[in-house]
Amino acid sequence: MRFYDREKELEILQRNWEQTEERGLLTVLIGRRRIGKTTLLRKSSDDGHTPLLYLYVSKDNERVLTSKFQEAAEQVLGLQIFGRIETFAQFFELLIRYGQEHHFTLVFDEFQNFIKVNPAIPSHIQDIWDRYHEKVKINMIACGSIYNMMHKIFDNEDEPLYGRQDCRLNMLPFRISVLKQILHDHNPQYTSEDLLCLYALTGGVAKYVSWLMDAKATTKPKMLRWVTQAGSPYLSEGTELIMSEFGKDYANYLSILQLIASGLTTQSEIDGAIGKNTGAYLENLETEYSYIHRHQPMFSKPNGRNSHWQLDDCFLRFWFRFILRHQALVEMERNDLLLEIVERGYEQYTGFVLEQYFRQKWMEEERVTIVGNWWDRKGENEIDMIALNDIEKKAVVAEIKRQRKKLNLTELAEKTAILGKELTNYSVSHICLSMEDM
Numbered sequence: 001m002r003f004y005d006r007e008k009e010l011e012i013l014q015r016n017w018e019q020t021e022e023r024g025l026l027t028v029l030i031g032r033r034r035i036g037k038t039t040l041l042r043k044s045s046d047d048g049h050t051p052l053l054y055l056y057v058s059k060d061n062e063r064v065l066t067s068k069f070q071e072a073a074e075q076v077l078g079l080q081i082f083g084r085i086e087t088f089a090q091f092f093e094l095l096i097r098y099g100q101e102h103h104f105t106l107v108f109d110e111f112q113n114f115i116k117v118n119p120a121i122p123s124h125i126q127d128i129w130d131r132y133h134e135k136v137k138i139n140m141i142a143c144g145s146i147y148n149m150m151h152k153i154f155d156n157e158d159e160p161l162y163g164r165q166d167c168r169l170n171m172l173p174f175r176i177s178v179l180k181q182i183l184h185d186h187n188p189q190y191t192s193e194d195l196l197c198l199y200a201l202t203g204g205v206a207k208y209v210s211w212l213m214d215a216k217a218t219t220k221p222k223m224l225r226w227v228t229q230a231g232s233p234y235l236s237e238g239t240e241l242i243m244s245e246f247g248k249d250y251a252n253y254l255s256i257l258q259l260i261a262s263g264l265t266t267q268s269e270i271d272g273a274i275g276k277n278t279g280a281y282l283e284n285l286e287t288e289y290s291y292i293h294r295h296q297p298m299f300s301k302p303n304g305r306n307s308h309w310q311l312d313d314c315f316l317r318f319w320f321r322f323i324l325r326h327q328a329l330v331e332m333e334r335n336d337l338l339l340e341i342v343e344r345g346y347e348q349y350t351g352f353v354l355e356q357y358f359r360q361k362w363m364e365e366e367r368v369t370i371v372g373n374w375w376d377r378k379g380e381n382e383i384d385m386i387a388l389n390d391i392e393k394k395a396v397v398a399e400i401k402r403q404r405k406k407l408n409l410t411e412l413a414e415k416t417a418i419l420g421k422e423l424t425n426y427s428v429s430h431i432c433l434s435m436e437d438m
Helices: 006-019 039-045 061-076 090-099 110-116 121-132 147-155 176-186 192-202 205-215 220-228 232-260 267-274 279-289 312-330 335-365 410-421
Strands: 025-033 054-057 104-109 138-144 167-170 290-293 308-311 371-376 382-389 394-400 427-433
Touching: 006 025, 006 039, 006 167, 025 039, 025 147, 039 054, 039 104, 039 138, 054 061, 061 090, 090 121, 104 110, 110 121, 110 138, 110 147, 138 147, 147 279, 147 410, 167 232, 176 192, 176 205, 176 335, 192 205, 192 220, 192 312, 192 335, 205 232, 220 232, 220 335, 232 279, 232 308, 232 312, 267 279, 267 371, 279 290, 308 312, 312 335, 335 371, 335 382, 335 394, 394 410, 410 427
Parallel strands: 025 138, 025 167, 054 104, 104 138, 394 427
Antiparallel strands: 290 308, 371 382, 382 394
């Protein structure tokens, strides 16, 4: 699949590159694993005139990792280091000094792993960068996939690299308009069902979209067949993702995420299923890893009791719901039965996905300041989408269903009336949205 979108990010990276003719800059680039960070960085330097030293921070022994870095620096930059390098700090200072005379981009991918290699490394980087960055021509980019660990490293005032970043880029999944463009380029006759399937399986994450497009899986039947077939990377991606993030304790996190994906969304329900208090795990999943968030109805008070945990990532939600739950079929190579189970549960499952799709679409394309949904404490009344424009005091209240014939504006207006004063100061419009409106 060719490169799509990211014009804004490329423009910023190009501007940073030009500025580093005069002095060093440190850019922090954060995005989910598989979002396309490395592809973006390589695209930004593929003009042939931008030397790029890409260093992946694996969780190796410090001496082993430094040796790998030293070899890469010699191959890419021609930097020859004589004598034995024992520590990352020694290597980094030599590399920075080389940058006093040579203009290049330096990328540390999975930067947060430095903490695992040696917790002192951020302090070494801070010391050396502070001494040299005004005199070097280095465009340094710290790239990370775990948002809150990167946030802690660079935004916590107690950390050594606090205040050192010159630029911050947060890479998000493809916008819906970009997903439409990609699907049209690969299947000009695509249907709304095809688009919804692509969104449900990938959430706009670049690598997953690329997998499907490169496999010519551009219709709903082909997509579902590809993700469930023997040898598909989709089958093992979830386990690899969770294990790489959580290490030795991955089993507990895997179980909790699976329970949330299956519909157990309160801590009491999760505690009952696991057999122990999971509060610390849930807090880590929200604050340290950003996998889940506490979902509350619009207009409710912060930390209100009428809330539940929600797994935001489309890929993971599908993977936990269908792939992990039926892992035995994968092991037995009964991929035909796995596909049958997915197809049987697909329509019901994507009803919720369609609601998420329209809330995201509204945020991206309409003049709104906040978008969410609402439900009452008893679970008897629910509104699929409320989009507010606090500037013009307008509100759009929507009911969302796969099939238009199941929509009812009169019932929607009755539910809205329950909200009472919450929408008193808004000009309210009621609409119905179905797959025809995608």
